[in-house]
Amino acid sequence: xxxxxxxxxxxxxxxxxxxxxxxxxxxxxxxxxxxxxxxxxxxxxxxxxxxxxxxxxxxxxxxxxxxxxxxxxx
Numbered sequence: 001x002x003x004x005x006x007x008x009x010x011x012x013x014x015x016x017x018x019x020x021x022x023x024x025x026x027x028x029x030x031x032x033x034x035x036x037x038x039x040x041x042x043x044x045x046x047x048x049x050x051x052x053x054x055x056x057x058x059x060x061x062x063x064x065x066x067x068x069x070x071x072x073x074x
Contacts, residue, residue: 016032
């Protein structure tokens, strides 16, 4: 795992309240007491990848509040 390549995902998960520790070549993901709703906008690299839009949308169904997911690629 190269955490640098996942910066946009890691940032969104942290914004949601997920505990994440990223080192040189590994990422540890811990629980979130309460996940917060966030807005997602897909962009070209290094922005949020469109391939992760669907799994993150599923994750957001368990978050408190309203999220907006916008796909700007397709």
